[in-house]
Amino acid sequence: MTAPGGTPARDKLQLRLALRDARTKRKLTQKDVADAMEWSTSKLVRIEGGNVGISVTDLKALLFQYEITDEAEVGRFVELARAAKKAAWWQPYRDYFPPEFITFLGLEASSIRLRQFQQLVVPGLLQAPEYIRVLMQLGSPPPEQQERGFAIRTQRQKLIADGGPEMFFIIDESVLFRQIGDQSVMRAQLLHLKELAARSNISIRILPFSVGVHPGMRESFEIFELSEESSNYALQIEGILRDRLFPEPSSETARYVDIFFRLEKLALPKEETPGIIDERLRHMT
Incomplete structure (x- = not known):
């Protein structure tokens, strides 16, 4: 287990995975532990699922149950629990967006790797400021709603800073040609x-027109790799009316991971991306 760092969402994820790992290493079921602690099973389920926090008192009692008594190790768990309780940057926006979107922000901030396929627009994490502003006008929402959307998207982009998660993007070639805003907006976006x-x-990486029919044609999607555990993925699929979020590993998440890896085999090498963008810029009037 590593020391706290990154975001409260990432610390919370690390804590719940570490607690679950400690329990499974001792071959205990959630009911075994709940009975020994005189808790309801649902309480432990919520703690391990990240739906509720855990007090330092409960944490120490739980660690004792798992035979984790080394002072330094207990101290690391306690630091992690306290860090996980800090307010995330999106807390002020909770009243303005549905719970699924807030969960999405937490998953994105918690990921150790992000994989995204986008066939319509430049992925949000890669959008330039004026490109974002044009997209925020879609549907003519009130100005204050546009500003909230702009603020959240630019805040999300802080993940790109050095030391952030690994990010793998596959972008349909059509995105480079789709006019969002005027020529100056598109030129700035391509340079960005x-x-x-x-x-x-x-x-x-660019998925070229020449591949023809491919497995990602129906939907754009984003995959969140949450730990080094095998298949520990979450998924968001973009929709016209609403997005669909799968916060836990499932057959659906596994299917889209497979689709992404198939798209990687079709996409052009990342070393070619700057040249493709330069070629598009040369043909812009």
């Missing part, structure tokens, strides 16, 4: 995309 493609923790 080229700059980001040079980052060490970001891979941006």
Whole structure:
């Protein structure tokens, strides 16, 4: 278990995974532990699921049950629990967005790797400011709603800072041609995309028109890899009316992970992305 760091959402995820790992290593069921602690089973389920926090008193009692008594190790668990309780940056926006979107923000902030396929627009994490502003006008929402949307998207982009998670993007070639805003907006966006493609923790690959029919044609989607555990993925699928979020591993998440890896085999190498963007810029009037 590593020390606290990153975001409260990431610390919360690390804590619940560490507690679950400690229980399974001792071959205890959730009911075994709940009975021994004189808790309801649902309480432990909620703690391990990240739906509720855990007090330091309860945490120490739980660690004792798992035979974790080393002072330094207990101290690391306690630090993690306290860090997980800090307010995340999106707390002020909870009243303005549905719970699924808040969960999405937490999953994205908690990920150790992000994988996204986008066939309509530049992925949100890679959008330039004026490109975002044009998209926020879709549907003519009130100005204050546009500003909230802009603020959240730019805040999300802080994940791109050095030391953030690994990010793998596959973008349909049509996105480079779809006019969002005027020529100056598109030119700034393409230059921004080229700059980001040079980052060490970001891979941006183009899926060319020449591949024809491919497995990602129906939907854009984002995959969140939450730990080094096998298949520990969450998923968001974009929709016209609403997005669909799958916060836990499932057959659905496994299917989209497979689709993403199939798309990687079709996409052009990331080393070619700057040249493709330059070619598009040369043909812009």
